[in-house]
Amino acid sequence: MKSSQIEQWLQGSPVLKNLPVEVVVEIRSFAEKQVSRIHELVKIGMALSAEKQLDRLLEMIVSEARRFTNADGGTLYIKSEDNVLEFMIIQNDSLGIRMGGTGKKISWPPVDLQAADGVENHRNVSAHCALVGKHVNIDDVYRADFDFQGTKEFDATTGYRSKSMLLVPLRDHEDEVIGVLQLLNALDSASGEVVPFPPHEIEDVTSLASQAAIAITNARLIRELENLLNAFLQAIAAAIDEKSHYTAGHVARVADLTERIALAINKAEEGRFAEVHFSDDELDELKMAAWMHDVGKVTTPEYVVDKATKLQTIFDRIDLIRSRAEILKRDVQLADCIAGVGEVGGAAIDVGTGLTLEEIGALLAFLEEVNIGGEFLSDEKIMKLKEIGAITYQENGQAHPLLTEEEIDNLSIRKGTLNQAERSVINNHVTLTMRMLEKLPFPRKLSNVPRFAGMHHEKLDGTGYPNGLKEAEIPLQARILAVADVFEALTAADRPYKPGKKLSESMKILGFMVKDRHLDGDICDLLVESGLAEYYGCQVLSERQRDNFFWKGEEVSLACSPEDQLKCLQGRPRESKNS
Missing domain, CATH: 1.10.287 (Helix Hairpins)
Incomplete structure (x- = not known):
């Protein structure tokens, strides 16, 4: 009206x-x-x-209740599962106190609703209000029947004078008391003097408390559902990590590094990211995408994920080649004996090999070396593999190739241990990740999780997968996730096909990938300038992997003392735009 x-x-x-x-x-x-x-x-x-953020909501409840009643101070208690009243918010204008919520942490002990023997605590006014579920209006706490010893000690310490007090229980939708709102020292609007809380305000404050209780219940419910979703998805991610002992911890490390990069962007005051700021919801969305980026690997066969050597399937087929080499050696030794050679291992008599025992041993050593995946296999070695593939051995009167065509193809893999078919299976995990996540009804603030998670293998030059997106089509969040994923993979000490690289090697490769326009150079620069690369090196990498590295021609020294790490997280010094 x-x-x-x-x-x-x-x-x-x-x-x-x-x-x-x-x-x-x-x-x-x-x-x-x-x-x-x-x-x-x-x-x-x-x-x-x-207001959906619980800490800010609790602060707002006390602030608005104080403003509504012109109270100098206010305290909000929430009933815990331990049957105590926890201090959540403490405010006092005269003393300039702001504790709890987004302010200073409250260290005061909670208020017991019951004594150790189970007797209800009606001596404390806040506990009494919660226990009886009714308001309490006191004109002067120094003259009240309740135990205000703690209040008097607080006043003696601060010089404050607590006087009028109004306490109202907070009831949820099931009429259960979930907390207590306590207002202190109502002030006369004209004189500023402390006056009793008017009786006619009690109903209004009770109405406000009811709204507050419903808002708290809703916010807690939302938070609990979000926590459940996060825990459930993280459990799935952990299960996928544990599917292979080689990748255990990968997802957690990528999620942590992704969040740290995003927070570093929020702190950036210069350069490309000066105007970029991720909200809390956007940070949650990005971190969720990081936790889910490999969920599609749930369908990837373990022998592919765990393929430690080029010939590995259910077992490492290098053992078959060793057996064939033994047959070759047997034939040479047999030929030596037949020829009457006194010392086994001399010049071979042609039995279809034309090889000596030493040459067979050297060939086997070469095959064992090539079987271990590396960064690059030269054309000369691939040619040598084909020559070895032409060698035959005798079994049951028939000639068999020392290497099958499939074995030659696998041993000829230039990088890593996966052949093209296996690489396609691995790459398909991104497509499956997107399909699986798109079926989940994410809330609106997490709606981009499938998109970000499904883009972490896209490259700025358009050669990535699954969709070959160009630079303009890849959002910043997906680029952050891509850098975190690559950096973790380069430094990971638990990969089946390689030991973890030193920090200097990893940063050198990152530099090449930036030059080839596979990764976002500004994000990689930030990784160094913010101190994250140094922090990661000291906190995550083994001592063997920790070393100084070069970035853009400048050496970055790795210092792992606690003081140095604090400096790392505060960021490396940057040049001013005006310098």
Whole structure:
């Protein structure tokens, strides 16, 4: 009801027409105040409903209740599962106190609702309010029957004088008391003096407390559901990691590094990221995508994920080649004996090999070396593999090749241990990741999780997979995840086909990938400038992997003392734009 509506009601009332003017003025003033308070309650309720972040919500409840009652101080208690009242928010304008929520942490012990023997604690006024579920209005706490020893000690320490106090229980939708709102020292709006809380305000504060309780319950429910979703998805990610002991911890490390890079971007004051800031919801979305980026590997065969050598399937087929080499050696030894050679291992008699024992041993050593995946296999070695493939051995009177075509193809893998078919199986995990995540009904603030998770193998030059996206099509979040994934993979000490690279080697490869436009150079620069590369080297890498590295021609010294690590996380010094 607006002021004009009140005036219209007053003028149209036959009863009020016969009353003295002074009375009508009082009625008008009272009606306007009541309407104003109702409007305030509605506005507060709308504000509480809109705030989903629990810490800010709790602060808002106390602030609005204090403003509504003109109280100097306020405290919010929440009932815990341990049956105690936890201090959540403490505010006092005169003392400049802001504790709990987004402010200073509260170290005060909780208020027990029951003694050790199970007797209810009615001596404490906050506990009494929660236990009986009714408001308590005290004109002067120094003259009340409750135990205010703690309040008096606080006053003695701070020079404050606690006097009037109003406590109201917070009830949820099931009428259960979930907390207590305590307001302290109502101030007269004209004189500023401490006065008792007016009885007519109790109903309004109780209404506010009810709205607050519902808002708290909703916020806690949302947080609990989000925690459940996070825990569930992280459990899936951990299970996928544990599927292969070689990749255990990969997802967790990528998620942690992804979040740290995003936070470093938020702190950037210069350069490309100066105007970029991720909100809390965007950070949650990106971290969720990082946790889920390899979920598609749940369908990838273990022998592919764990393929430690080029010839490995269910077992390492280099053992078959060793057996064939033994047959070759047997034939040479047999030929030596037949020829009457006195010393085994001399010049071979041609039995289809033309090889000596030493040459067979050298060939086997070469094959064992090539079987271990490396960064690059030269054309000369591939040619030598084909020559070895032409060698035959005799078994049951028939000639068999020392290497099958499939073995030659696998041993000829230039990088790593996966052949093209196996690489396709691995690459397909990204497509499956997107398909699986797109089937989940993510809330709106997490709606980009499938997209970001499914783009972490895209490259700026368009040669990535699964969709070959160009630079402009890859969002910043996916680029961050890509850098974190590559950096972790390069330094990981638990890969089946290679030992973890030193930090210097990893940063050198990152530099090449930036030059080839596979990774975002600004993000890689930030990895160094923010100190994250140094931090990761000291906190995650083994001592063998820790060394100084070069970035853009400048040497970065790795210092792993606690003081140096603090400096690392504060960021490396940058040149000013104006320098």
